[in-house]
Amino acid sequence: MAKIEIESAFVEPWNKGAEEHPSWGMKTAEPHSKKNENGGYDTISRTFRTVKVSRASGIDLTEFRKGDRVHVWGTEATDVREHEGKKYYDLIVWADRIEVAAGKGQGQQAPTEQAAPAQNFPAPAGWDSAPAAPVTSSQGFDFPAETPTPF
Numbered sequence: 001m002a003k004i005e006i007e008s009a010f011v012e013p014w015n016k017g018a019e020e021h022p023s024w025g026m027k028t029a030e031p032h033s034k035k036n037e038n039g040g041y042d043t044i045s046r047t048f049r050t051v052k053v054s055r056a057s058g059i060d061l062t063e064f065r066k067g068d069r070v071h072v073w074g075t076e077a078t079d080v081r082e083h084e085g086k087k088y089y090d091l092i093v094w095a096d097r098i099e100v101a102a103g104k105g106q107g108q109q110a111p112t113e114q115a116a117p118a119q120n121f122p123a124p125a126g127w128d129s130a131p132a133a134p135v136t137s138s139q140g141f142d143f144p145a146e147t148p149t150p151f
Contacts, residue, residue: 004073004075006071014027022062026061032046048091052093053094057096070100071100076092
């Protein structure tokens with residue numbers, strides 16, 4: 001798991017059948033833009049994540065609706081699953097804190113806090129200074145710290 005801060009992501013529908021998400025999880029999309037010839041910006045890709053919270057966190061994700069821009073702090077892990085012989089990689093963020101994020105071009109106003117603040121857990125020794133190491137499974141295989149999602 002890696003420490004992560006997502007400055008701006010949009011809340012997405014929970015699944016194709018229902019837009020409402022449960023109180024413990026929500027889907028987000030983080031857009032990535034590139035400047036075009038006209039001086040504007042075009043979205044060239046998006047990173048999709050599932051944001052989850054523990055019951056003990058006190059955070060209720062039903063306060064956030066589709067289209068809300070959110071700022072998320074927590075830890076991220078890659079979840080691997082297999083379906084019909086094909087592997088899928090999902091990015092899961094275990095959130096410590098979530099706030100409504102101010103939109104681009106709205107000035108430097110502070111975001112309104114919508115959830116419980118992060119608890120102050122001690123960071124492991126060398127957390128900020130150690131380079132990312134590969135994750136090793138119990139069978140001794142080395143996996144890269146970030147595994148790409150198949151297209």
